[in-house]
Amino acid sequence: MAERYFQHSFPNGLTLLAEKMPGMKSAAMTFLMAAGASTDPVDRCGSATVLSDLILRGAGMRDSRQLTDYLDSLGLQRSSSVGVHDTRLGCAAVSAKVMESLPTYADIVRKPHLPEEGFTAARDLALQSLAGIDDEPRQKLMIKLREWYFPSPYGRNTMGRTEDLEKLTLELCKADWQQRYKAHDAIIAVAGDVDFGQLRSEIERHFASWNGKAAADVNVMPPPGQFHHEHQKSEQTHIGIAYPSIPETHADYYTARLAVEVLSGGMSGRLFTEVREKRGLCYSVWAGYSSLKGSGSIFGYAGTSNERAQATLDCFIGELHRLQKGVTEPEMQRAKIGLKTSTIMQGESTSARAGAIAHDFFMRGRIRTLEEIKDAIEAVTVDKVNAYLKAHEPGPFTIVTVGPKELKLPQ
């Protein structure tokens, strides 16, 4: 790797990644641990989410208030979230302040206080967020689509399940923390104004004695079915479509990605022009590639008025089938420049790059350089895409709708 990219694996299984970005004063960190919704304890869906809040309520020598005040005194722009595979902590600030925060992040994951009153508040907030979904039909649709498309537990709502959250206790959270907040397979990625030598010794000092490996005991079950309608009294019908693609580690990955770009990249994408611009069927429509470890999928969405819903679904499915007939050279050129431009723009954001190298390592076990990505996009031709599309009939489709009326499904 060039002097822009750095990687070091510690004996405990923790991997440190870094990208030195010229001209930046800031740095961003992404911290991944193998505590995702798919490994939430049985019947305790939402445990990782409650825990990701609870660990910030006091750690090391600081109580909840002191910890929050301290992290804000560094000017850190912080985030925390739970995905299918992992719990993700993120921060960005002036580079020196991100460095200064590292011992505290070690406290947060290794020495959280996990206090009783903090647990009650964290669980209450999780329950409230969950109840709030009923007011957000678009978000509700995407949650339901994942539940009906992915084999369980990969389709679980990362926010948890009401009945499980109600039964969650502080003791279960403590046990869960002990089982899943482990060094092995954890990833720390820092991008921006980085001195890798200094970063590595800081991480070594605070994380080298961290140990253990999260047990990943996942019992995979098929999803409940392919079609689901969720009744909701509403002005709009929300339509979600999902079907399998190839994993992002596959040699044809960018071939598949560019095909989806023709469908839904930029404003000249087929879905946007055919469904929205030409036929005025809906105000929001898109499709995109989505990745889990070992599998890739295409997810699509359309939000439309109730009376236009059937025509929108039909038109959407029609475009998915029409894509198989092939794309044109100009469509391909636009798709390629669109994806290359996104890559270049991402190369100017410390947060985007920290997230990207962490994602790369999780998916592939290594960092990809920006040049490698650009070259891979460049190497795809219209012939490759058309051969790929010919060989991969879209489907089987999982279709979920949220609205006042069921729709007629294709065939």
Next chain:
Amino acid sequence: MAERYFQHSFPNGLTLLAEKMPGMKSAAMTFLMAAGASTDPVDRCGSATVLSDLILRGAGMRDSRQLTDYLDSLGLQRSSSVGVHDTRLGCAAVSAKVMESLPTYADIVRKPHLPEEGFTAARDLALQSLAGIDDEPRQKLMIKLREWYFPSPYGRNTMGRTEDLEKLTLELCKADWQQRYKAHDAIIAVAGDVDFGQLRSEIERHFASWNGKAAADVNVMPPPGQFHHEHQKSEQTHIGIAYPSIPETHADYYTARLAVEVLSGGMSGRLFTEVREKRGLCYSVWAGYSSLKGSGSIFGYAGTSNERAQATLDCFIGELHRLQKGVTEPEMQRAKIGLKTSTIMQGESTSARAGAIAHDFFMRGRIRTLEEIKDAIEAVTVDKVNAYLKAHEPGPFTIVTVGPKELKLPQ
């Protein structure tokens, strides 16, 4: 100005701004024209919004499809939106491609085709977006809050009004385009990898013969009242609060801004810790400074379960009053570093800087350097903030709620 910032006003009243950002390969453009919702023709609310869509449906030598394809072939990440004061077109891409797009942007604003079928589609989509608000109670709340807080027409919903959109015609849109898409007071701002000499001559070539001034004939009327409840059958109650502050051109601007940061900056902000973390009353709460030309305001929001709504409102108002009693030195330090960090991070984003220098010029008639902003933040002391807060009792409050039940208002 240093060699980072550039400004040039053309005889027709168009102003070109630029910021050369070292290390960037991309550039971003923000293009503002004095066609905002506040100057939509009487009884034709939403005209600027429909027009901002319609101008992209063919311009110069390209029809709608050709124009979309061409802009995507440059890899432009595009946006368009309508605010209170202006219509805003934005794009970002590799620098050379943004330069290449300039003649086409000249076509879009100066020679749009404004076709009949495009008008029908654009108006339909505007009507659909508007109908969609009923499914988005949070967005609905903020729209209603602006309507009840600002004097008309400054509180208008920029998306328009259903009955007005239904009466809108292509002829009215054409007339509106002729009246408001004018060179005078228009601003083009480009940030990133910029050669100002080249940029200026390109802009001169394509925009120097553009002429005219938008007539700003605004008839100001007081808002309908201070308190409003919008009934909605929903799991949540959404609470919005607004009250006056000083304009951002005021010498005490950063004093006022930092006071709001203490209230709602980072995760140690008082609203977050008191309302959310300590009392678990709601999952989302914030307050922030908001700016129109000549006036500043504080807007606040809380989203909460119906049974916690009254306690949340009371606690929110309580915090607004408590702020007047003063802030502490540590709160002040955190607020300052938070705001300075945001400024530094913004200095690494071409889109953020293009937007910021355009905003600066619109509000102040000049660009502020990042150093000037940092110095202004640095100069604020806890004594200044406390003196300011003592002299400025919060209120009068405009309070709007969306949910199943009215709340008891303060006093």
